Amino acid sequence: MPSSRLWLARPFGERSTLIFLAVLGATMALVVAANLLLAPEHPLHVSTYTVTLLGKYLCYALLAVAVDLVWGYLGILSLGHGAFFALGGYAMGMYLMRQIGDRGVYGDPLLPDFMVFLDWDSLPWYWLGFDMAGFAFVMVLLAPGLLALVFGFLAFRSRVTGVYLSIITQALTFALMLAFFRNEMGFGGNNGLTDFKELLGFDLSADATRLGLFIASGVALALGFLLCRAIVVSKLGRVCVAVRDAESRTRFLGYRVERYQQFVFVVSAMLAGVAGALYVPQVGIINPSEFSPLFSIEVVVWVALGGRATLYGAVIGALAVNYAKSVFTGVMPEAWLFALGALFVLVTVLLPQGIAGLLSRSRQQGSDDDSDTQPDTPTDTLDATPREATP
Amino acid sequence: MSFLQSLADRDRVFDFLVPEQSPVDVRHGPILYLEDVSVSFDGFKAINDLNLTIDDGELRCIIGPNGAGKTTMMDIITGKTRPDQGSVWFGSRHNLLTKNEPEIARLGIGRKFQKPTVFEALTVFENLELAMAMDKSLWPTLKARMTGEVLARIEEVLETVGLASLSRRQAGILSHGQKQWLEIGMLLMQRPRLLLVDEPVAGMTEQEMERTAELLLSLAGKHSVVVVEHDMGFVRSIARTVTVLHQGSVLAEGSMDKVASDPRVIEVYLGGDEEAA
Numbered sequence: 287m288p289s290s291r292l293w294l295a296r297p298f299g300e301r302s303t304l305i306f307l308a309v310l311g312a313t314m315a316l317v318v319a320a321n322l323l324l325a326p327e328h329p330l331h332v333s334t335y336t337v338t339l340l341g342k343y344l345c346y347a348l349l350a351v352a353v354d355l356v357w358g359y360l361g362i363l364s365l366g367h368g369a370f371f372a373l374g375g376y377a378m379g380m381y382l383m384r385q386i387g388d389r390g391v392y393g394d395p396l397l398p399d400f401m402v403f404l405d406w407d408s409l410p411w412y413w414l415g416f417d418m419a420g421f422a423f424v425m426v427l428l429a430p431g432l433l434a435l436v437f438g439f440l441a442f443r444s445r446v447t448g449v450y451l452s453i454i455t456q457a458l459t460f461a462l463m464l465a466f467f468r469n470e471m472g473f474g475g476n477n478g479l480t481d482f483k484e485l486l487g488f489d490l491s492a493d494a495t496r497l498g499l500f501i502a503s504g505v506a507l508a509l510g511f512l513l514c515r516a517i518v519v520s521k522l523g524r525v526c527v528a529v530r531d532a533e534s535r536t537r538f539l540g541y542r543v544e545r546y547q548q549f550v551f552v553v554s555a556m557l558a559g560v561a562g563a564l565y566v567p568q569v570g571i572i573n574p575s576e577f578s579p580l581f582s583i584e585v586v587v588w589v590a591l592g593g594r595a596t597l598y599g600a601v602i603g604a605l606a607v608n609y610a611k612s613v614f615t616g617v618m619p620e621a622w623l624f625a626l627g628a629l630f631v632l633v634t635v636l637l638p639q640g641i642a643g644l645l646s647r648s649r650q651q652g653s654d655d656d657s658d659t660q661p662d663t664p665t666d667t668l669d670a671t672p673r674e675a676t677p
Numbered sequence: 678m679s680f681l682q683s684l685a686d687r688d689r690v691f692d693f694l695v696p697e698q699s700p701v702d703v704r705h706g707p708i709l710y711l712e713d714v715s716v717s718f719d720g721f722k723a724i725n726d727l728n729l730t731i732d733d734g735e736l737r738c739i740i741g742p743n744g745a746g747k748t749t750m751m752d753i754i755t756g757k758t759r760p761d762q763g764s765v766w767f768g769s770r771h772n773l774l775t776k777n778e779p780e781i782a783r784l785g786i787g788r789k790f791q792k793p794t795v796f797e798a799l800t801v802f803e804n805l806e807l808a809m810a811m812d813k814s815l816w817p818t819l820k821a822r823m824t825g826e827v828l829a830r831i832e833e834v835l836e837t838v839g840l841a842s843l844s845r846r847q848a849g850i851l852s853h854g855q856k857q858w859l860e861i862g863m864l865l866m867q868r869p870r871l872l873l874v875d876e877p878v879a880g881m882t883e884q885e886m887e888r889t890a891e892l893l894l895s896l897a898g899k900h901s902v903v904v905v906e907h908d909m910g911f912v913r914s915i916a917r918t919v920t921v922l923h924q925g926s927v928l929a930e931g932s933m934d935k936v937a938s939d940p941r942v943i944e945v946y947l948g949g950d951e952e953a954a
């Protein structure tokens with residue numbers, strides 16, 4: 287059996303991508319159909335509540351893909367991606383707050399309720415523009431992207447790597463959490479932003495809007511996945527793997543490693559921001575708990591469970607763990623963290639390549655499907671992934 | 678003479694892929710020239726008044742007991758260590774002491790370290806692809822497509838180092854010897870004029886050593902090659918000129934037979950060593 291490090295290599299072929307997109311698309315179509323076409327009494331009917339729950343999971347899955355891009359392929363174990371997720375969420379939340387207009391409890395046409403409550407008489411400058419959807423959506427990308435850019439500039443130029451980098455990312459999200467807890471920051475303090483009414487004119491409590499958000503989350507996941515895949519199968523992706531496994535050797539070949547790290551880190555942060563932005567209208571609230579260091583660690587656990595450096599493994603991990611979490615917290619909520627910890631230990635010991643490793647192994651045992659495209663090489667589980675760039 | 682040279686240059690197939698800096702000028706002498714080089718670490722003279730010249734296309738073996746300063750000499754040539762005094766020239770045009778490591782690498786000096794480091798998760802082919810001399814900045818790399826020229830170059834190097842049949846294998850599953858060849862291949866992808874190879878056959882089997890000898894011999898002529906090696910049998914099988922280093926300076930130089938019969942060499946190296954047989 288190959289060492290897990292070797293296994294950590296392969297961006298998958300076209301085939302896995304198609305399978306992933308087909309499964310995602312088919313599942314979503316079924317959910318939509320079961321929600322719209324089946325009567326509520328029908329045993330297979332999917333309620334709007336469930337649709338929204340699934341939409342939330344899809345956002346988590348996109349966040350997990352973003353983490354896998356930097357961790358799986360570049361070797362940066364970010365324990366602070368929740369911060370980028372939350373920033374995207376806050377950008378969306380600020381737009382949704384301003385959409386409330388004078389329908390808030392205090393009826394102020396300009397100021398959100400919490401600002402009236404704090405006796406503020408004008409909108410802080412950084413809230414300007416958030417009444418425009420276009421501006422807000424750009425900020426969904428820019429806010430996390432800029433933070434990642436500055437963070438990456440400081441960390442990667444001074445060659446902070448490994449555990450130290452992970453700790454700094456934890457510190458980053460922790461510091462942001464403390465900052466956002468403060469009322470004076472102007473983001474609603476520990477209550478955060480909530481009581482949203484409309485998104486782009488659509489009533490957020492309407493079933494159709496919720497279904498639309500679910501579909502949007504799935505589309506965002508598919509696009510984010512394709513973007514990450516495009517990066518991973520490019521030559522740049524191979525440079526990333528080289529950096530992950532032998533950073534100084536890569537540098538010695540003449541690659542400016544810190545640029546690559548910075549680029550991929552920023553892309554990943556922006557994806558996390560998009561995930562957060564789609565998450566907020568579905569759960570109806572954004573508050574500083576999304577910055578919690580624990581949340582960022584949980585995301586890494588999803589990726590590890592699903593299987594690192596496969597992208598689709600991250601999706602599987604996010605969905606599986608969150609489904610387990612919903613079931614578990616329904617039965618005995620206080621035990622969830624222990625269950626998660628136990629799951630993590632079990633999988634790292636028994637399944638070092640995660641669920642995706644299990645899948646690809648059984649698939650290869652079944653049919654050796656990908657190897658037949660390279661008749662010139664011996665059949666080998668290690669290189670059973672053809673690459674269009676290397677004929 | 679220079680007219681002939683330019684004709685020869687024009688014959689090179691992949692001329693446009695050669696890095697754009699001014700070429701190494703070897704018309705007036707050797708490709709590498711070290712004069713009176715000394716370096717000391719905390720008062721200890723690791724290199725002591727070292728003089729060494731390597732001719733263009735030459736295959737030179739450097740031997741010497743542990744701590745003789747062989748690796749340190751390579752550090753100086755590649756810009757990793759700055760000498761306290763002396764001069765180091767690459768051709769007659771480039772003063773290496775004014776250049777840093779990446780600049781020296783780009784001038785065409787490739788180095789293989791004692792311990793092979795290849796990218797284990799990538800295939801042999803991809804290892805060579807990443808090592809190719811080309812624009813290594815972010816955007817060109819993101820948009821890079823496999824072109825016929827790159828492919829041809831990789832295939833050429835795969836043939837040279839004898840790894841063509843393994844090109845789609847992950848480098849991590851290669852044997853130790855194969856990794857060493859891959860690393861030499863990665864050097865060749867950068868089209869070096871001068872190759873510095875530190876202990877290539879350490880840990881290799883007999884057959885692997887033979888193939889490595891063939892490989893290095895085939896490189897000589899097209900490239901200048903400097904090999905540091907402990908294994909006497911191996912040195913004997915490839916050596917044309919051998920330089921014996923001892924306590925940071927040249928003790929003897931000449932054909933293998935000549936240095937092997939030099940009484941001083943026998944005393945400091947061959948005599949006191951298990952290699953005496």
Ligand SMILES: Nc1ncnc2c1ncn2[C@@H]1O[C@H](COP(=O)(O)OP(=O)(O)OP(=O)(O)O)[C@@H](O)[C@H]1O
Nearest residue numbers: 718719722723741742743744745746747748749750
């Ligand atoms: N950076 C350094 N700092 C201090 N001493 C050093 C340094 N580099 C080398 N030396 C010393 O210089 C001497 C020459 O070392 P060098 O590595 O060049 O020997 P070598 O000929 O390559 O030996 P070997 O055959 O064991 O590889 C040794 O005594 C070593 O301890």
Ligand SMILES: [Mg+2]
Nearest residue numbers: 747748749791
């Ligand atoms: Mg040495």
